[in-house]
Amino acid sequence: MKYFLFKVHFFILVFLITYEYGMYRDRLFSEFAYIYLVISVVLFFFIAKVNKTISIQLDKKGLVLSIIFLSFGLFSSILNKTLLSGFILTVGQSLLFFAFYFTYKLVNRYKQEYIMLLSDSLISLGLISFIVAIILIIYGSISFGSIEIVSTNSYRIVGWYGSSNRMGAVFGAAIIALIYKRNTLEFKTLSKKKRIFNLIYILITFLGLLLTGSRGSWLSTIFGILIFYSLNISFKKMRYRKLLSIVIGFFFILIATFFFAREMGYSFDIIIDEFVREEHFQTQLSTDAEGGRAYIINESFKFLRASDFNNILWGHGNSAIINKFGFSTHNGFLSLFIDYGIVCFVVFAYFIYYIIKLARRRKQYTDCFSLSMLGMILVKNLTNADWPGYTFTGILFINIVLLIIVRKSYS
Numbered sequence: 001m002k003y004f005l006f007k008v009h010f011f012i013l014v015f016l017i018t019y020e021y022g023m024y025r026d027r028l029f030s031e032f033a034y035i036y037l038v039i040s041v042v043l044f045f046f047i048a049k050v051n052k053t054i055s056i057q058l059d060k061k062g063l064v065l066s067i068i069f070l071s072f073g074l075f076s077s078i079l080n081k082t083l084l085s086g087f088i089l090t091v092g093q094s095l096l097f098f099a100f101y102f103t104y105k106l107v108n109r110y111k112q113e114y115i116m117l118l119s120d121s122l123i124s125l126g127l128i129s130f131i132v133a134i135i136l137i138i139y140g141s142i143s144f145g146s147i148e149i150v151s152t153n154s155y156r157i158v159g160w161y162g163s164s165n166r167m168g169a170v171f172g173a174a175i176i177a178l179i180y181k182r183n184t185l186e187f188k189t190l191s192k193k194k195r196i197f198n199l200i201y202i203l204i205t206f207l208g209l210l211l212t213g214s215r216g217s218w219l220s221t222i223f224g225i226l227i228f229y230s231l232n233i234s235f236k237k238m239r240y241r242k243l244l245s246i247v248i249g250f251f252f253i254l255i256a257t258f259f260f261a262r263e264m265g266y267s268f269d270i271i272i273d274e275f276v277r278e279e280h281f282q283t284q285l286s287t288d289a290e291g292g293r294a295y296i297i298n299e300s301f302k303f304l305r306a307s308d309f310n311n312i313l314w315g316h317g318n319s320a321i322i323n324k325f326g327f328s329t330h331n332g333f334l335s336l337f338i339d340y341g342i343v344c345f346v347v348f349a350y351f352i353y354y355i356i357k358l359a360r361r362r363k364q365y366t367d368c369f370s371l372s373m374l375g376m377i378l379v380k381n382l383t384n385a386d387w388p389g390y391t392f393t394g395i396l397f398i399n400i401v402l403l404i405i406v407r408k409s410y411s
Contacts, residue, residue: 168217
């Protein structure tokens with residue numbers, strides 16, 4: 001029952017934050033998301049106090065760097081006299097961190113068990129997201145009172161996330177979670193039926209990832225998977241022969257997905273026009289095409305070059321490019337530099353270096369999960385400015401940081 005409640009809690013939290021008119025765009029569900037977060041943290045805190053839970057020892061340096069990272073928004077906003085936006089960002093991210101910290105304690109299990117529970121939650125989220133997307137393809141919209149999810153005219157699935165790029169990250173995380181579960185000792189004890197279901201889930205989430213048409217999500221997911229298997233080999237958990245069989249299996253999944261998509265009405269021309277998008281790709285690379293990625297990045301660098309020394313050092317404040325031009329940089333690292341300055345950017349770079357080093361040094365199988373998810377998030381951040389912020393990757397990033405800085409948990 002406890003694990004089921006965690007999955008429900010995780011879904012509600014993700015839905016409230018990622019719903020297209022939710023916290024990301026500061027509409028409709030923003031207040032509900034904050035209220036739910038505050039109630040969750042307070043409730044979990046008191047339940048953890050009353051009940052006997054495990055003790056968690058955090059890496060002190062990792063915790064300090066995490067606090068600094070969570071405070072970027074507030075620190076920059078104070079310097080740029082935009083206190084409210086920074087306060088909201090910092091409080092929201094801090095609440096997320098403490099919500100998952102107390103959840104870890106309440107689950108009352110060690111890291112491996114918590115990761116398995118988080119994996120199940122990510123898989124469930126991916127399957128629900130896929131089902132919603134298919135319903136939208138068939139019926140065009142879903143309504144539950146004030147909640148309305150409407151399908152776009154594009155063949156690329158969006159779900160309730162408002163963007164196929166943000167939805168792609170959900171499927172990517174679910175795929176890595178499924179692969180992680182397939183390589184655990186527990187998986188070997190499962191019945192043949194459950195193993196087949198695991199493979200079906202991989203097919204479904206892989207199809208969902210392809211149907212988003214998000215090339216950034218494709219690239220980041222592949223990168224995360226490669227990290228997972230390379231770490232398995234370096235940690236002597238896997239042989240090259242098994243990796244070869246996985247690569248062959250991947251191509252079979254790709255072929256099966258193509259035929260399934262064709263049965264759903266996706267012709268070869270549609271696949272080329274809507275998903276490969278060669279002409280769109282050429283536009284994105286042109287600095288003259290207004291709205292293209294290269295144009296946006298070029299304008300962002302112009303804005304950066306025109307900044308004074310103080311802004312270069314401490315940043316322009318939260319969402320500076322969006323407030324100035326009305327569009328995102330589509331690169332989280334560039335946004336981080338512009339919003340928070342070179343000082344915060346260097347601290348962040350060291351923070352990432354430190355948690356990767358911390359996880360690599362332990363050489364535990366649980367860190368294969370954390371580092372592959374982190375790798376996926378970092379690559380995804382090259383094509384989307386998803387964090388620091390209230391998106392799915394932002395939620396996942398805080399979870400992964402917590403998992404890495406947990407040194408040990410004991411009764």
